[in-house]
Amino acid sequence: MIEVENLKKYFSTGILRKRHIKAVNGVSFQIERGGTLGLVGESGCGKTTMGKSLLRLIEPTAGKIIFDGIDLVQLKKKELRRLRPRMQMIFQDPDASLNPRMKIGDSIAEPLKLQGGLNKVEIKERVLELIETVGLNPEHVNRYPYQLSGGQNQRVVLARVLAVNPDFIIADEPTSSLDVSVQAQILNLMQDLRREFHLTLLFISHDLEVVRHMSDRIAVMYQGKIVEIGSVNEIFDGARHPYTNTLIAPVLSEDQLIYGDMKNAVDYSSGCVFYQRCPFSAGMCKKKEPEMVDIGKGHWVLCNRVS
Ligand SMILES: Nc1ncnc2c1ncn2[C@@H]1O[C@H](COP(=O)(O)OP(=O)(O)OP(=O)(O)O)[C@@H](O)[C@H]1O
Ligand SMILES: [Mg+2]
Numbered sequence: 001m002i003e004v005e006n007l008k009k010y011f012s013t014g015i016l017r018k019r020h021i022k023a024v025n026g027v028s029f030q031i032e033r034g035g036t037l038g039l040v041g042e043s044g045c046g047k048t049t050m051g052k053s054l055l056r057l058i059e060p061t062a063g064k065i066i067f068d069g070i071d072l073v074q075l076k077k078k079e080l081r082r083l084r085p086r087m088q089m090i091f092q093d094p095d096a097s098l099n100p101r102m103k104i105g106d107s108i109a110e111p112l113k114l115q116g117g118l119n120k121v122e123i124k125e126r127v128l129e130l131i132e133t134v135g136l137n138p139e140h141v142n143r144y145p146y147q148l149s150g151g152q153n154q155r156v157v158l159a160r161v162l163a164v165n166p167d168f169i170i171a172d173e174p175t176s177s178l179d180v181s182v183q184a185q186i187l188n189l190m191q192d193l194r195r196e197f198h199l200t201l202l203f204i205s206h207d208l209e210v211v212r213h214m215s216d217r218i219a220v221m222y223q224g225k226i227v228e229i230g231s232v233n234e235i236f237d238g239a240r241h242p243y244t245n246t247l248i249a250p251v252l253s254e255d256q257l258i259y260g261d262m263k264n265a266v267d268y269s270s271g272c273v274f275y276q277r278c279p280f281s282a283g284m285c286k287k288k289e290p291e292m293v294d295i296g297k298g299h300w301v302l303c304n305r306v307s
Helices: 047-054 077-086 104-115 120-133 138-142 150-163 180-196 208-214 232-238 242-248 263-267 283-287
Strands: 002-013 019-031 036-040 062-067 087-090 168-172 200-205 217-222 225-231 292-294 300-302
Touching: 002 047, 019 036, 019 047, 019 200, 019 217, 019 225, 036 047, 036 208, 047 168, 047 200, 077 087, 087 150, 104 120, 104 138, 104 150, 120 138, 120 150, 150 180, 180 208, 200 208, 208 217, 217 232, 217 242, 225 232, 225 242, 232 242
Parallel strands: 036 200, 036 217, 087 168, 168 200
Antiparallel strands: 002 019, 002 062, 217 225, 225 300, 292 300
16 A cells, blocks of 8 residues: 655754754655554654655655555645545644634534535535544534543544545554543544554554554654564564664663664764664674665564674
């Protein structure tokens, strides 16, 4: 469904001296139709930037993105707009995605109206159907977002997304603004919807346990790069990248903490991205940039020690 090759997104910063933040620095992966790839990594490692570039919500600096056989990077704005309904992105904060002055029913009707093809009565029926699909009540239709809980509002966001019959959804930390008790409900709802509507998902989270629950494959990101990718079992039982291991094993002491700060990414120009924090880095790792190595069963690792 999705094929990404060497995707890059650099941001220019600095007033006196221009610098590039390599927020996404050459990532490649595929997601099969109906599959869920979990993308995990610490704050600032480039997850959101990758999601947005993938859908061209922001323009990628370089790379190839094939969506259902269509080369997204080559598409003109108009063609891209036509394809939009098929690819949707859900963000962390439902309140920011919903218009506070719009009733829930109107919010869900909005994408249906934009798409056209349905009359007023049909739109009303479809809204009620979507409301039910995401586990809300018909009485919610006339309420405003502030009159619903965070979890209920995230259900509204899901209804809006489903309204346009998407094939591919990027969910960017969709539950991290919610109470723990509500998080599981929304995650389970997303699982049900994924099955019912045969969705392909890219599920982004900094929480490896959440990603494990939601995905069949996991990609681990560090400073703009995917350092390891594989099935859930391969990652949990056979992780080979030292960074993945620090995510899986509980962190013990302050000096073992690894911060996903992009400061270093600005300066590093050669060698391994993980060089400075890697407990196993050898002299060559400072200079030699590792290449993704296929270690079998769809498991790939970006590490000089793996060959
Ligand atoms: N528009 C922008 N201009 C300049 N730098 C940006 C911009 N957007 C993001 N960045 C930088 O790119 C890097 C990656 O940011 P991004 O938001 O993709 O991280 P993330 O992995 O989603 O983090 P989080 O888990 O906190 O959401 C960060 O260093 C960030 O400061
Ligand atoms: Mg983010």
